Each structure stands twice: as C-alpha cells, then as structure tokens.
Amino acid sequence: MTAVAETGTPPEQPDDGRVGISIDGRELRVPKGTLVLDAATEAGIHIPIYCAHPKMDPVAVCRMCLVNIEKFPKPQPACATVAGDGMVVRTDLPEVTKLREGMLEFLLLNHPLDCPVCDRGGECDLQDFTFRYGPGISRFPITEKVHFKKAIPLSENIELDQERCILCWRCVRYYEEITGEREIVLQQRGVDTLVATFDDRQLESKFQGNLPEVCPVGALTHRKYRFVSRPWDLQRTASICPECSYGCNINVDSRDFEVRRFASRDNPLVDDMWLCDRGRYSFDRWNSAERVRRPVVRSDDESRDVSVPEAITQAARRLREIADEYGAASIGVLGSSASTNEELFLLERIARQVIGTPHVDHQLDAFDDLSAAEHELGIVEIEDCDALVVLGADPEEQAPVLTLRLYKAEHKKGARVTRLAKDAAAADAVAAVTGASRIGLIADETNRAHATELAAALAAIGSVRRLTITRGTNGRGAKDLGMLPNFGPAYAALTERGKNGRQILEGLAAGELRALLMLGPNPALEAEADLLERAVRKAACVVAFDTRPGIVSRYATVLFPGHAIFEKAGSITNVEGRVQRIRAGLPPASSTPVETRVLTSIAGEMGAVGWGSGDPLAVNRLLRDEVPAYGRAGNGGRALFTAEAVA
Amino acid sequence: MTLQAETRSAIERARDRYPRARSAILPALWAVQHEQGLITPDAMTEIAGILQVTPSDVEAVSTFYSMYFQRPHGRHEVIVCINVSCALRGAEDIVDHLERSLACKSGETTADGEFTWSSTVECLGGCGGAPTMQVDHHFQENLTPERVDAVLGALRQSAPAGGVAGGSAGRRLGAEMPVPRTDDNVRSDPAAERGGGPATTGPAGPPTTPQAPKPRTRRPRKAPQ
Amino acid sequence: MPEYKLLTKDFGADALQTLKGYEKVGGYQGLREAFKKFTPETLVAEVKTSNIRGRGGAGFPTGMKWSFLPKDVFPRYLCCNADESEPGCFKDRYLIDESPHQLIEGLLIASYALQVNTSFIYIRGEYHDQRLLLERAVEEARAGGYIGRNILGSGFDCDVIVHGGAGAYICGEETALIESLEGLRGQPRLKPPFPAIKGLYGQPTVVNNVETLCNLPHIVLRGGEWFKALGTEKSAGTRVFCCSGHINRPGNYEMQLGTPIRELLDVECGGIWQGHTLKAFQPGGGSMQVLLPQHLDLPLDMNAVQEAGSSLGAGAMIFMDETTCLVDVSMRLVDFYRHESCGKCVPCREGTYFESELMHRLESGHATRAELASLTDICSNMDGRCFCPLGDTATWFVMSAYKYFRDEFEAHCGAGRCPVRAQATALVA
Ligand SMILES: Cc1cc2nc3c(=O)[nH]c(=O)nc-3n(C[C@H](O)[C@H](O)[C@H](O)COP(=O)(O)O)c2cc1C
C-alpha cells in the first residue's frame, strides 16, 4: 500500500483479481500471479531470457532477466518474480544494462563462438542478445576455455554440442516437465556441468524433435537440418501437420520449392507447442518430384493431355451420361480424409444434390451410430479431468502428441491417468476412476463401440466426456460434412442409406456401379490396392483428382492433378472438432486450379447454379452458412454438434 | 545384476527407511562404491531399479558429488587439504612431499596401485590440526613429512600382498566396516584437539571406506606460466 | 573473560560419546524437562525468549524461524545441518565428536517443539567417522527409549535418520540440503516458497545448525531468560569459535558472545605464533570479509562485526601473520568457490571460473593491471546477481582483501612471481 501511495497511483482499487504494476514508467494492471516478465511483455518491454520458457516452471538460473525492483535490495529475476501491487520495476537503468552486459560476458566466456558454422545462426538467442545487449568486447585474458564434446549424435534426429550449451536447463526440464522421460540430465557440477544422456546412450523419445526448439542456442540441433539453410533464406507458412488428426499447428519452412523443416507453432489449445517426431520429420515426404502435372482424358484406346476447361467439360459430360443412362445411383462418390473441408463440402453437395447418388463415403467402412457424445472432450479439457482412461495403445499411436497432454494433466494438474487394454472390462475402468467426478475416456475411432459401453458404466461414478481419435488428417471433417453413407452434413439422419466405401469399390468391380467421382489421395483406399484397382479398371467412368501417379491416375477416365496439402488454402478439422486453416506454402506442382475451383466448375457444367467462384475462401463462407456448427467454430474454434442434431 | 546380494539388501533397507525411496540414492551410491570401488553404469541402472527412478537420475546425482568416482582408484585414498587454514600451516610442503614420495601427481594412482592421492581445495574441516589429510576417511592432522611417511608406511604394511582385482580401494575396504568409538576406545581428550599432538586421527584399526574427488577438472589448476 | 563453557562443559568426561557416559553428566534431562514443563507451543515461545540466533552462518533468530511453520500442516520435517564445509570451520565436527548425544537431545527437543516425527541429520561425506558415531548414538538412544514411539512416555514419536553427504559444500545451503536429502543434485531451490512452507518432500521444514540444536537442552534446563542474559543484547549465549591459522593453539573455544576478539586470540589461542605479528584475520569462515589488527577490539557480537564490514558467519577465525600473501589466500578461496559452485546459475558458475583463472595469473605475477581492474568488475557483476549466497560470497573476501591490501595486489601485476612470498623467503635466508 505504501508503495502505491508513493508512486502516486490512486490508492483504492476495487479487488478485481488484478494488481497494478509500473514498468519503466508504464502503468498497467495484470492478473494476480502474473510474472514480472509477462507483465513486461504486455507493456511492450523486452526483457532478455534464456532459461525462462512459457511452458515450463521458472528456474531463474541464467540471471539474464534480472531487473531492478524498488525496495528490493538486489536485482530480481523477472522470470520468477510475481508482480505485486504497487511494484515499481525498471529495466532501463544503467545498472540493468551493465548487468546484462556482465551476464553475456559470462555466457560467452566458455562459449566456442563458432557462429559461422552453427545451424542456429540467425535464430540464436545468444547471438541476438549479444548484438542487442552485449558488451561488445571480450576481456577474458585466458586463452584456455573449458572444453566439452562437440557434434555428438544423440540419435538419427538430434545432435548435441556441449560447448555451445549455456546450461539454461530447458532440455532437462523439457524431459522432466513435458514428457517425463528424463533422457537428458545435468551431469557434473560447477563450470564442468554439462547436459548428457545416461551412459551416453541414444535418445529414444518420440518427441526429441522439440529439443532444438526449446534450446535457445545451437547446442541441440536437427541433424536433418544440418547445414541446410539459414533461417532468413526460408519461407515460412503457417499450417497444420498433415500426419494425423490431432491437428498440431506448424510452420512449414521451405526454400527452393522444397520443405526444409516443420517447426512448431504454439497453439495452447491443441499442441501446446510440441510436435511428435513422426509429424515433424515427415516434411521430406512433400518433396518427392513424382507428381501428376496435367489433366488427362482417356477413352478406350487413347489417353491424352487436355486443357483444364476440356477436362472439366468431359468430366461433367461423362458423369451426366452415366447418370442419364444407368441412374444416379450407379455413381459412387469418394472423398478422402486427406481433403480439405471445402473440398469435402463441395463433393458432398455434388454427390447428393447435383448427381443425386446416396453412395457417398471417404473411407472403406463407415461407422454405425456415430454420435456427438463421442467427441465431447476437447484437448485442453483433458487437463480439467481428475481421472482419465485411455483404451489401448491406438489413441496415442495415432495421435502421439496426446501423450504430452495426458502427462501435463497428470504431472501439472494432478489427474489420474490410467491406460487400459483396448477391450478392458467395465469393472477395471470403474476401478480406475473411483472417487473421480470429472472423467475423460479416450479411445481410437475403431474402438468406438466398446468405448460407448464403458462410458455407460463410468457414468455411474461421475460425469464422463469422451474423445475419439479419428483417423486421417481430416477424418473428422469428412464425417462432420457428411462424406458418409449413413449421415449427411452435421450428422443429419438420412432416409436412405448408401453404400460405404468398400461396397462402392466392390460394386464398381462387379459392374453393379458404373462410375466413380473421387478425391485423392486417399490413404484408406490405397490400403486396399487390389480392390481399388479392380474397381477403377472396371468402371466405365472414373473422374479423379490425385497428386501422384498410381492406380487411380493410371485408369482414371478424367484425371485432374491434385494439390498437395501445402499447395492450397482451406481448413481442416482435428479430432476434437477444431477447424483450423491451412495455407499455400509451396508453389503448386501443376498449373491446374485448386480442387475447389475445379469441383465448382464441374458442378456448374452439370447444371448447379449460384456456387460462386470456387475460391477456397468463398467456399469456406458457403460452408459456414450451410453448416451452422462450422459457422460458430469460425477459424480456430471447435465445431460442436448438439446431441439433438444427431440421429 | 552386478551388485552383491548384501549390497542390494543394504540399498533396499535404506530405501525403506526414508519417507520417499528416492532419498536413498546417496546411501545407495555409498554402498555400491564400498563394494565395487567405483560407480559404473551397470550399478547405476541397478540402483535405479531398486529406487524406482531412471538410471539418468542416478548418474545426474552421482556425478554431482565429488566423493563418488567413475574411475578405479588405488587401494587407499589420500586427500590433502590445501585450503587457507592448511595452506597457512604448510599444506604445500605436504603436497610436495607426497608428489615426491608417491612419485605421481595429484589425482593419480601410485604405480603399485596402493594409493590414489589428491590435493583438494575443499576444506576438510580439520583446520584446527592443520595441515590435514584424510586417509581412507580418517583424519590425519598436524602433518609433517615424517608423519605422512609413518601413516602411509603403516598402511602399506597392513595391506595384503598382491592387491585385489581392479585395484580399487573400495572393494577390499567394503568388507571391513569401520569401528566406531566404543566405551573401550573412546578418546576423551579435547585438549589434544587444540594442542599440538596428532589427536584426531580416529580409532586405531583397519581403514575404512575410500573416498576421493574424481577428476572433474579438465584444465590444469594453475594458470599457464 | 576466558572460555565460557556451556555446550562444552562436560567435554572430556568419561565416555561422553556413549549413552551411559552422557547420562552420567545429566544427559537427556533437557528432553525430560521439555516434555514435563512445556507444550510444543510454550517451548517455541521459550526458544523465542532466549533470543538465540542460528549458528549456521546467517544468524537468523531460531524462535522466529520456527514460528513460520504453517499451523496444522503435517507431516513436518526437521533437518540438522551438519554439512559444515565452510573453510576454517570445524566446530560441528568437534561437537559431534565429543558429545553426539547432546546433538541428538537438542534435535529431539526441537522435534518436539515443532511436532516433527521424522528428523534428519545431514552430515557431510568427509565426516565419515562422525557419521558412524552419530549412527551408533542414534541406535543407543533408540534402545534407551529416547527415539522411537512414545518417547519417555510422553506420547511423542520421533525417528532420527542420519544422512551422509558425498562432497558438496553447497549442500550446507538449506534448500540444497533439502534437494540432496530428496535424492537430487544438491542445488539450491528457488525461493519463495521458503522451506518453512514447502521444504522437504514439499512439506513444512526447518533446517538448523548443529550448534544451534546443541544449545537447546541448556535453554530448556536453565530457561530462555537466563540464556538471553548471556552474551550481548543482539547476540545471546555463547559460540564455539574455530580458530586456525598462524596461532599458537589452534582449536575450538567456546566464548561468551560479547568478549573482545583480542581475548580469544591472546588468551585462548596463545597469540600469533613464532613471535610473528598479526597481519589480517577472517572472522566467520571462508565466505566472510577480511579484517585488520585494528578490529581485534571488536566484541564477538554478530552485529558489531557486521558493522565493521564482515560477519561472524559460522564462527571460524583464521588468523594470518605478516608473512601471508593476501593474494594467495584470495586465490585459494576463489578456487574453493570454483570447485564448489553448483553450476546452477551463470554468474557463479562462470564468474568463479573467471575469478579463479585471473587470481592464478595474478598470484604467479603474470596478470596485467588491466586484468586486475577487470577482477573488481567481474566481482561486482557477480555479487548480488547469483541465485544463492554462494556465488555472492565468492567475491567478498577478494574484494575486501583488495580494498585493504591494494598495494599487495598491484605489486603482483607483472612481477613474474609472488612478491610477498619472495620477500618472506629472503627474510628467512
Ligand atoms: C553456500 C552456503 C553454505 C552453507 N553451509 C552451511 C553449513 O555447512 N552448515 C550450516 O549449519 N549452515 C550452512 N549454511 C546456512 C544454512 O543455509 C542455514 O542458514 C542454516 O543451516 C540454518 O541453521 P541455523 O538457523 O541454525 O543457523 C550455508 C549457507 C550457504 C548459502
């Protein structure tokens, strides 16, 4: 109180859970418990940090963030000091400047200064802060530095340079607080302290790729990015990891038409800034040169490259002919869990409204009785549960970053996490949650039926919310948008149930169905290559989009080059229903317009009116109008379907 | 498994004694070093198993403390304090004498594997009897070169011929638990503590467990001349 | 005033290290009295009344420290700090060597006052024989009914665990001690929360020095008021001073606080040895600033010594005669800190290394004046910036020596050798 009076701020403030703090003369009110560091950020004042990390508890070991606080006898670490009411903080005093210079001098004392050959150059906090706050000269008279080992391969992904390490403990705390694996620890002490693995063993974690990102300097680097590029030569595009349905936010860093790395892009609601190695190191898959590049039209005896308008006309005409001759129900339409919401939305409309066929799907086998209840639990809400049950290894194998959220719930929020067998008995599940009131149940989508049974049993203990791990990047979007034989968009009940994916392919192979309209690539179908090949060979007409040469491109009657995920814009929906944007980060491999445009044109040629330009953003607007849950979700929110909306 | 059953059960007993198992890491490392003379990765893995921690936790801890070592040492451990109080009273002479008489440098082991000796800046807490050294954990105070010779000579005599495999002090010493002071052998002469004589040398009898800072300093301690 | 023997009065008695011997001189009467006369609350109040301040270095009032424990949070823990590693200190070893049961009795009294059912004695690894002595004493005390369930029929239970360290000075710092006791690297913890709120295993914890605890039986038996009257107003009681260096009779001397330092030196220590004269002394152990002969008239009083720019710290007195090179002494202390820095924070880890490399160059006469100037700056960049007091104190002696013996430091620059030592050798020759 006295401090407040002295600084002249009005003494009486209503208790709104906030405290008033002044930093370099800027007054602001922040929630109680806010760290001085975060308050400074809010005030637009930069305080250099090394050990502090937004996802980890403060340790205050690097002392880089020390600031002057009135009434404190010594400088205090901004990263670990909680803002108090009336606190007067100064970062602009000469003593703070001197202190930073001093700290940087200490840090550089035993640093190898090998910036020219360090992969971190350009995005290194040590380099950056030295430029900004450093002393400019070195006065260390002793030539001998403490030497450690350099370029130690910790695994096929990670390289450790112990000399560049500034001992901020982030990697150690990452393993302690984020994954719980404790693979890297501190060894020795004093100036000989180093980070290392037990007995110099190799890393085994599925989440190693995060290490170079938590490291503020060049001590931990990606071996797959070794000497590949300087950060300023990279083009960075915000996108979503395409490896699974969890929807981790990434930056796609590309150079010279190739993806050079994926970097995490913190979304606290989804990935909490962590990626799994499967996702992170999948970037190279998008660099293969083998692509479908031109539209092709095939008849019995010839195959020719055609212009895009001609391909569109041919596609519309041939589909129309089959429908006229054999009826709309002789056409199957297959989307893909790798497609964007906009593409799926258009495809579903073409199927049901333009062509008029009931045979719509995006995978081989559709699920019975989908319900909104199985998608209730959101990813962050996992942390609110006091007991969590995970059925089988599938959920965490499908969506590895889920493991980290479970660990966070367990380690930081005190939740009880129990992993049971896929087909665990209800009694075991009940035993695992005794005493809990908020229960989370997590299962893979192939295990939905059993999860539904267990949920019923657990409901006797407390409120149960379920998270179902859908498969495929956008498997959730495909279901929400009705690419299903048994549900329309928003899980709308259908009077007539169509054939599922497998039945469509079998129908084509048997000559029962005549034509197929499909969006590729479709990993689910490709898993049944034989059936797929029989189907597309036999079909009278196959209108397909695909990115790479393969079975589909070999037999399609009208083939459109597809755009890989990083070559187009749109949105995809993750396991919990979060609708997230993707953006074009690489130049497309083909000059054919994106799928949404082509689909809109085909629909137009088949007689649809008022579908607009087919620009992904325009389609997105249409989609939001048509599917209210997506309208409410907007960009980045969750599309939730109330129980009533579900059949 | 590399540890003897006796060592394992000592570790298990320690584990059960503490409110949390992990607290028994230091006692466990002591037990291992007494048995094996050093701390190996295998032993750390085994400790980790007993205490329900990861082997990396054990290594992080064992390398922090200067009295656990990762290398085999001689049969006897000799540590000479060179901190201020001892230095003021001639510790450097003792260091020179050891270097000469044992014919090896601080941190090294004699050719016959008898002694690993080192000078330490870590004050041993024997400043009242400076200069001080510890031999196999026992204080030897008010040192003169002659006294050093007498102490080490007596140890040489008592050592079994031939040495033990591995040449590590702990292996032999671990078998002989130290004799604490009892009614019969108590020394109750505090005057000696402050007086001249070599009073606080502990009980007569076999030396006990070894100890030495492991070589963790990678640079020569003196600045280049 | 000569020695005032309170803690050490029975030292030398027959077989004092054994339970029988200790009981013979009235041992464990303090514990009996505590159960009889006090409730835990009144016992804490009595210790407050005594005004006793911690003997571990910081001199924090013990009763006040105890009263910080939150009410009704259990279990609580008590740790006796027997990590004594401060250069120049050997009093805790002496107290244990001579009378281990006195410490155990004090520990039990404190455990009763704080309602602690598990207490620890954290003893440094180098005190191997002392650890065994304590372990044996604990077993004896357990057999004698002083440790365990329902101690002496009081209804109070307490177990005592003796925990051996393994060579790390920093483990004397109370939060590092707690980490080490938990089986972690002995590195200090971020405060707040303070140990009184969240200490060992996340529970309320008190850490007290050996000597602090050894005082408790006497405070209980003679009363807080009596104790308070002993010594000075700000520094009550006696302290055991560890005297070493260039004196005739090095050793531990228990002195009533307030006695002039000169008396300790001249009467107990027998003055400076070999007819030499006092050049400087360090009160309080390796961490504390150097003082000069003119300071000998200061009383042994924590505040008085503090006002003179140093501290009684952990009660070590290192006396140096005129042949001593203060650069050499500084170098040794700086080496000590470099060796003992836990490595957690940057200024201490790198700063002590920087300091030590510089001091070696200086001591051998190879440093330049500019390098000497940077030494001061390095120290100012460390002091007050470190995570725990270890790094801060790593600069105190050097800076004070530089202040008082600037000429000596400067004479080393470019001399190619230590000029002080060279002069001393010349004198002898
Ligand atoms: C680096 C460092 C080393 C310390 N070493 C010891 C020690 O060896 N023994 C001790 O009793 N206190 C030591 N202390 C002080 C303890 O942190 C703590 O203040 C003391 O044990 C409290 O006991 P007391 O209140 O009875 O003095 C040390 C402090 C620091 C910062």
Ligand code: SF4
């Ligand atoms: S000052 Fe820093 S490095 Fe030094 S001992 Fe304390 S925490 Fe460790």
Ligand code: FES
């Ligand atoms: S960022 Fe605060 S001490 Fe490192």
